Amino acid sequence: MADDREIWKRIAQGDEQAFEDFYSQTAPRLQAFLRHIVGSQEAAEDVAQETYTAIWNRLNGYKPEAGQLRAYLYGAARKQAVDWWRKQSLARRTSDGDAVEDIAVPSQIEKRSIVEDAFQRLPAEQRVLLWLREVEGQSYEELAGILEIPVGTVRSRLFAAREALRRIWHGERRSI
Amino acid sequence: MTCNDATEFVSALCDGETIPREAAEHIGDCKACQAVLTEYLEIGAELRRVASLAAPEALRPLILEKKHGTMRAIWRKGWETMRIPRFAFATLLVGIVALSLSLALAKVHAHSEGNVLMLTVAPNHGPSLRCPLSTVDKKNSECGWGEGVGSGYLNYSIRLLSKEDDRVRLGVRAEFDPREDHVSSAVSKDLPEKQYLFEPGETMQIDVAGFGPLAVTGEWMAYMPYFGELNLEDNLEPKPGQLRLISPVLLKAKEVVVDFGGTSVTGEQKDDMAWLYVPGDGLYELSLSPLAGGVEGHAENNRLSFRIDGQSYLLLTGAPIARGDQVWILHTANVKPSDPHFSHAAVGMEEINHLIPREKTKN
Numbered sequence: 001m002a003d004d005r006e007i008w009k010r011i012a013q014g015d016e017q018a019f020e021d022f023y024s025q026t027a028p029r030l031q032a033f034l035r036h037i038v039g040s041q042e043a044a045e046d047v048a049q050e051t052y053t054a055i056w057n058r059l060n061g062y063k064p065e066a067g068q069l070r071a072y073l074y075g076a077a078r079k080q081a082v083d084w085w086r087k088q089s090l091a092r093r094t095s096d097g098d099a100v101e102d103i104a105v106p107s108q109i110e111k112r113s114i115v116e117d118a119f120q121r122l123p124a125e126q127r128v129l130l131w132l133r134e135v136e137g138q139s140y141e142e143l144a145g146i147l148e149i150p151v152g153t154v155r156s157r158l159f160a161a162r163e164a165l166r167r168i169w170h171g172e173r174r175s176i
Numbered sequence: 177m178t179c180n181d182a183t184e185f186v187s188a189l190c191d192g193e194t195i196p197r198e199a200a201e202h203i204g205d206c207k208a209c210q211a212v213l214t215e216y217l218e219i220g221a222e223l224r225r226v227a228s229l230a231a232p233e234a235l236r237p238l239i240l241e242k243k244h245g246t247m248r249a250i251w252r253k254g255w256e257t258m259r260i261p262r263f264a265f266a267t268l269l270v271g272i273v274a275l276s277l278s279l280a281l282a283k284v285h286a287h288s289e290g291n292v293l294m295l296t297v298a299p300n301h302g303p304s305l306r307c308p309l310s311t312v313d314k315k316n317s318e319c320g321w322g323e324g325v326g327s328g329y330l331n332y333s334i335r336l337l338s339k340e341d342d343r344v345r346l347g348v349r350a351e352f353d354p355r356e357d358h359v360s361s362a363v364s365k366d367l368p369e370k371q372y373l374f375e376p377g378e379t380m381q382i383d384v385a386g387f388g389p390l391a392v393t394g395e396w397m398a399y400m401p402y403f404g405e406l407n408l409e410d411n412l413e414p415k416p417g418q419l420r421l422i423s424p425v426l427l428k429a430k431e432v433v434v435d436f437g438g439t440s441v442t443g444e445q446k447d448d449m450a451w452l453y454v455p456g457d458g459l460y461e462l463s464l465s466p467l468a469g470g471v472e473g474h475a476e477n478n479r480l481s482f483r484i485d486g487q488s489y490l491l492l493t494g495a496p497i498a499r500g501d502q503v504w505i506l507h508t509a510n511v512k513p514s515d516p517h518f519s520h521a522a523v524g525m526e527e528i529n530h531l532i533p534r535e536k537t538k539n
Contacts, residue, residue: 012354013387014300023238032230045236052238115222133191134220135227140191159187162216169219 004069012059023052026070030077033131036116037081037124047084051077067145071138075146078128085124118168126161133158177202182209190216292316293336293344293376295394299387308400309336311344316400329353330387335369343375352387414498418443419450419464421523422478423494426452426460428487433457434521440494441525453522458509462491464498470506480505 010018027048034044055061055076062072119127125147132138132146143158144151177198185199186209195203203209291312298304310316320333332350339345347369374380374394382390414420422440426433434454441450450462461467462480473482473489475498480491482505489505497503 009354013352015388020238024235027235027238028231029227031232031235032227035230036226041232045232049236049239113222113226115219116226119223119226131223131227134223140193155188155191155193156184158191159184162187162190162219163183165219166212166215169215 005064008062008064008069011056012062014059019052019056022069026073027052029136030073033074033136034077034081036119036131037078037127038084039120043084047077047080050084051080054080067142070136071142071146074132074136074138078146081124081128115165115169118165121168122161122164126157126164129154129157130161130165179206179208182206183212186213187216189213190220292397292400293394294397295334295392297332297334297382298391298393299330300389300391307334308397309334309344309346310400311336311339313400330384332382332384332390337371340373343373346372346374348372348382350382350384350390352384354386414496416499417464419448419462419498419503419525420495421450421452421462421491421493421497421525424452424523425492426454427490427492433489436521436523439523441523443525448525450525451523453524455520458507461506461508463504463506464500464502465504467504467506470504473503473505475501475503 007018007022011022030051031041031044031048034047035041038044038047051073055073061076062069066072119130122130129143129147132143138146140151140154143149143154147154149157179202182199182202185195186203188195189203190213203213291310293309293311295307295309296304297307305321307319308316309319318333318335320331322329322331330350330352332348335347337345337347348371349367349369351367370382372380372382374392376394376396378393380392382392384390420440420442421436422442423437424440425435425437434452434457436452443450452460452462454460461470463470466472471482471484473480473491477496478493480493480497480503482489482491482503484505484507491497
């Protein structure tokens with residue numbers, strides 16, 4: 001991918017083709033990330049669409065000096081996913097009269113690995129953190145920016161997420 | 177160091193972080209911590225494998241909704257504070273509405289005679305604007321505006337210099353300022369003017385450095401329309417949550433503070449905020465939502481009445497201002513925008529709490 005500044009310079013000027021290119025290059029991985037956060041491919045596509053639309057409508061939102069464009073994208077996606085969950089929770093409260101837990105267990109039952117099953121049982125924030133670190137390779141500094149937490153907190157939360165996942169994984173392996 | 181103390185550093189090792197010597201020594205000697213490290217690494221590898229399978233093979237087409245949050249400022253030379261009887265204003269407003277209704281009849285075909293050239297300037301992205309230029313009235317031979325596009329501002333002015341047979345000579349100054357949070361209401365005075373020979377009925381391209389092309393089309397009209405910049409195909413009825421200032425005139429007691437006759441701005445989205453800038457008098461911001469430090473005004477059809485510091489104000493427009501009757505007004509007397517081009521009166525519309533008021537000082 002070309003330099004972030006160059007890409008963003010074109011996008012910030014309202015160049016739709018540049019934004020389409022950015023979408024084509026980044027959306028597959030972003031949707032994979034979102035699918036594990038919101039639980040279904042369809043919802044992931046919806047949230048991804050909301051994310052790109054939000055970025056397009058706020059073209060002064062990204063500051064190249066503040067970090068990588070990819071980190072900005074995932075930060076925006078995380079916020080959209082949080083909104084999505086909030087709406088889902090509200091809808092369920094409205095229809096059921098009860099609040100739902102902020103732990104996303106996908107409604108779609110798909111063939112998954114043990115780790116993936118264990119991963120889905122983590123709280124959403126831990127899934128976001130682990131995915132961005134392990135899959136997207138975001139640095140501690142980038143994670144701090146995306147999650148809006150101090151860098152030191154990133155380290156401790158990553159540890160907590162890994163440990164939680166490892167314990168769930170252990171439990172599932174024993175139950176097989 | 178115990179295993180409990182070291183586990184967080186095991187996690188840090190997975191991320192390629194360096195860890196304290198004590199922790200490194202413990203992990204090197206501790207089979208349990210090494211087993212945890214192996215499991216953390218396995219988890220990471222498995223997640224990456226899962227991710228490789230998760231990426232969709234086909235992408236849903238990206239649908240970009242209309243971009244919001246743009247700011248537009250339209251200006252014309254010659255506005256100044258003046259004093260005229262109230263009756264004359266009522267007559268003028270009636271005249272504005274009447275003329276707007278007959279505008280469609282006044283268009284004449286391209287290449288035919290007329291003394292007003294109606295240009296349409298269309299950026300390759302963003303809304304197009306209209307620019308009426310008179311060949312006989314110097315006061316109405318120039319138009320210009322600023323438009324927020326992306327993170328920058330596109331400003332341009334167009335002067336009709338002369339009519340040469342079927343063509344006109346236009347003087348154009350256009351620039352794009354990519355600086356974020358930098359608003360200017362007009363093109364820089366020191367920007368050289370480029371001349372173009374334009375034939376109405378054809379399309380002319382103006383290239384703006386750093387922005388791209390502007391497509392200019394035009395047709396002759398029989399007279400200078402009052403609503404030159406406004407596309408009258410738009411419904412004059414305000415939409416829910418929308419502010420519309422059609423040809424606004426602001427009066428303070430019986431004195432006209434500013435007359436933007438023939439110029440109009442409309443909100444593009446709910447909660448857009450209108451503003452009127454009057455050199456020497458300051459900035460008036462209008463919103464359908466309460467403004468901190470502002471006053472509540474009463475809107476009724478094309479009139480908005482409000483009081484500031486014991487003075488009564490009346491904003492008259494050529495069409496209803498809003499659907500509701502509540503409009504909040506914030507007047508800031510001493511405005512010192514960083515942009516030196518705010519030397520003339522201007523009217524605009526922008527996303528609330530966004531641009532213009534950011535560099536003001538109050539009395």
